Amino acid sequence: MELTSKIYVAGHRGLVGSAIIKNLESRGYTNIITRTHSELDLTSQNGVSRFFESEKPEYVFLAAAKVGGIVANNTYRGDFIYDNLMIQNNVIHQSYVHNVKKLMFLGSTCIYPKNAPQPMREEYLLTDTLEYTNEPYAIAKIAGIKMCESYNLQYGTNFISVMPTNLYGPNDNFDLETSHVLPALLRKIHEAKLSDAPRVEIWGSGKPMREFLWSEDMADACVFLMEKRDFKDTFSTSSEIRNTHINIGSGVEISIHDLAYLIREIVGYNGELYFNATKPDGTMRKLTDVNKLHSLGWKHTVELRDGITQMYHWYKTQQGTF
Numbered sequence: 001m002e003l004t005s006k007i008y009v010a011g012h013r014g015l016v017g018s019a020i021i022k023n024l025e026s027r028g029y030t031n032i033i034t035r036t037h038s039e040l041d042l043t044s045q046n047g048v049s050r051f052f053e054s055e056k057p058e059y060v061f062l063a064a065a066k067v068g069g070i071v072a073n074n075t076y077r078g079d080f081i082y083d084n085l086m087i088q089n090n091v092i093h094q095s096y097v098h099n100v101k102k103l104m105f106l107g108s109t110c111i112y113p114k115n116a117p118q119p120m121r122e123e124y125l126l127t128d129t130l131e132y133t134n135e136p137y138a139i140a141k142i143a144g145i146k147m148c149e150s151y152n153l154q155y156g157t158n159f160i161s162v163m164p165t166n167l168y169g170p171n172d173n174f175d176l177e178t179s180h181v182l183p184a185l186l187r188k189i190h191e192a193k194l195s196d197a198p199r200v201e202i203w204g205s206g207k208p209m210r211e212f213l214w215s216e217d218m219a220d221a222c223v224f225l226m227e228k229r230d231f232k233d234t235f236s237t238s239s240e241i242r243n244t245h246i247n248i249g250s251g252v253e254i255s256i257h258d259l260a261y262l263i264r265e266i267v268g269y270n271g272e273l274y275f276n277a278t279k280p281d282g283t284m285r286k287l288t289d290v291n292k293l294h295s296l297g298w299k300h301t302v303e304l305r306d307g308i309t310q311m312y313h314w315y316k317t318q319q320g321t322f
Contacts, residue, residue: 001029001058001059001102001226001227003027003028003029003030004030004031005029005031005058005059005101006031006033006055006056006057006058006059007024007029007031007032007033007057007058007059007060007061008032008033008034008055008057008059008060008061009021009024009032009033009034009061009063010035010042010060010061010062010063010064010087010091011062011063011064011065012034012063013036013171014063014064014065014067014171015167015168015169015170015171015172015173015215016063016106016164016167016215016218016219016222017061017063017064018170018171019169019170019171019215019216019218019219020061020063020219020222020223021034022216022219023216023219023220023222023223024223027223033055033057035051042064042086042087042090042091043082043083043086043087043090044090045086045089045090048090048091048094049090049094049097051094052094052095052097052098053098056098057095057098057100058100058101059100059101059102059103059226060091060095060100060102060103060104061103061104061106061222061226062087062088062091062092062103062104062105062106062144063106064087064091065083065084065087065106066079066080066083066084066087066137067108067137067173067178068080068173068177068178068179068180069177069178069179069180069181069184070133070134070203070280070282071177071178072177072178073133073134073136073137074132074133074134077135077136078136080134080136080137080140081136081137081139081140084137084140084141084144085140085143088105088140088143088144088147089147091103092105092144092147092148092151092159095157095159096151096155096157100157101158102158102159102160102226102230103148103157103158103159103160104159104160104161104162104222104225104226105144105145105147105148105159105160105161105162106161106162106163106164106222107141107142107144107145107161107162107163107164107245108137108138108141108163108164109163109164109165109166109247109249109286109288110130110131110134110137110138110141110286111125111130111138111141111142111145111163111245112124112125112286113127113128113129113130114128114129114130114131114132114283115128115129116128118285118286118287119251119287119288119289119290120247120286120287120288120289121247121289121291121292122243122244122245122246122247122289122292123243125142125145125242125243125245126142131282131283133280133282141163144161145161145163145244145245148160148161148244149161149241149242149244149245152231152244153241157231158230158231159231160225160226160229160230160231160234160244160246161244161245161246162221162222162225162245162246162247162248163245163246163247163248163288164213164218164248164249165211165212165213165247165248165249165250165286165288166180166181166182166210166211166212166213166286167180167212167213167214167215167218168180168182168183168212168213168214168215168307168308168311169214169215169216169307169310169311169314170215170216170310170311170314171215172215172311174186174187174315176188181210181256181259182212182259182263182308183311183315185202185259185260185263186263186267186308186311186312186315187315188200188202189260189263189264189267189269189273190267190269190312190315190316192269192271193267193268193269193271196271197271198271198272199271199272199273199274200269200271200272200273200274201274201276202256202260202273202274202275202276203276203279203280204256204275204276204277204279204280204281204282205257205275205277205281206255206256206257206260206275207255207256207257207281207284208255208256208281208282208283208284208285208286209253209254209255209256209284209285209286209287210253210254210255210256210259210286211249211250211251211252211253211254211286211287211288212250212254212259212304212307213248213249213250213300214300214302214307214310216302217250217300217301217302218248220298220301221248221293221298221300222248224297224298225246225296225298228296228297229296229297231244233296234246234292246292246293246296247288247289247290247292247293248288248290248293249287249288249290249293249300250290250300250303250304251287251288251289251290251300252303252304253285253287254304257275260273260275261273262304262305262308263308263312266305266308266309266312267312
C-alpha cells in the first residue's frame with residue numbers, strides 16, 4: 001500500500017475498525033474512507049455496489065460484522081447468520097468486481113470445532129461440530145473464509161482472511177446483554193465498586209480458559225499483513241489449497257476465574273466474586289496456535305494486565321467516573 005492509496009475500512013466505529021484507522025493514520029496513510037451504517041447499509045447489495053462504483057477503493061479492511069456474546073449469539077441466531085453473510089457477500093464480491101488490489105476479511109476463532117485440539121491450528125477448520133450457541137455466526141465466518149479463498153483461486157484476487165482471538169480495547173462494547181466476557185466483567189465490577197455492592201455475580205463456573213488480544217495489537221497485525229504479505233504467502237504449495245486463513249492471537253490463555261480476579265484487582269473492588277455455575281460456560285478452552293502468524297513476521301506486544309489497565313482508564317474517561 002502507498003501512503004496515498006485509497007483505503008476503505010468497513011466497520012470503522014467498532015473495536016477493530018477504529019483501531020485499524022488509528023494504526024493507519026499513525027503510519028501516515030492519508031486517504032482513508034469510511035461510512036456509517038446510516039450512510040451505507042452493507043447488507044444492501046445495490047447500496048454496496050453503488051458505493052464501490054463511486055469510491056473505487058484500492059484496499060479494503062472488512063471489519064464490519066454483527067457481533068455479540070453467548071446470550072446474543074444464541075438468542076438472535078437468524079440475525080447473526082443473515083446479517084453477516086450479507087455484509088461479507090456484498091463487500092467481497094464488489095471488491096472483486098471493482099478490482100480492489102487487496103482485501104482483508106476479519107473473522108473469529110469461533111470458526112473452529114467445539115472440541116478442537118488445543119491450541120487450535122488453521123487446519124482444524126471443518127473437522128468436527130461447532131459450539132452450538134454461536135454456530136450461525138461461525139458458519140457465516142467460515143463462508144467468508146471460503147469465499148475469499150475461492151475468489152482467489154478462480155479469479156486471481158488477493159484476499160486475505162484473519163481470525164482474531166478474543167479482542168478487547170478502546171471502543172469495546174460494554175452492553176451487558178451483547179458484550180463479550182472481558183468488557184462485561186470490567187463494567188460489572190466497576191459498577192459494583194461505585195455502588196459499594198457486596199458481591200458481583202459472574203455467569204459460569206469460571207473454569208473456561210480464554211485467550212485475549214489488545215485490539216490495537218490486532219490492528220497492527222492486520223496492517224502489517226496488508227503491507228507485507230499476500231494470499232500466496234498463506235499456504236504451502238499442494239494439490240488442494242485450503243486453510244489459508246491466519247490465526248491472530250497472543251498464544252497465552254487465562255481462566256475466566258483468574259481474569260475476573262485480575263480485573264477486580266485493577267479496578268480496586270473489594271467485594272466478593274460469585275461464580276454462578278448454573279449458567280452456561282460455553283467452550284471450555286479456546287487457544288489459538290499462532291505459529292503461522294509468527295512465521296509471517298508478527299508477534300503481539302501488549303500483555304493482558306497492561307491492556308486491561310489501559311482499557312479501564314479509557315472506560316472511566318468515557319463514563320466520567322474517575
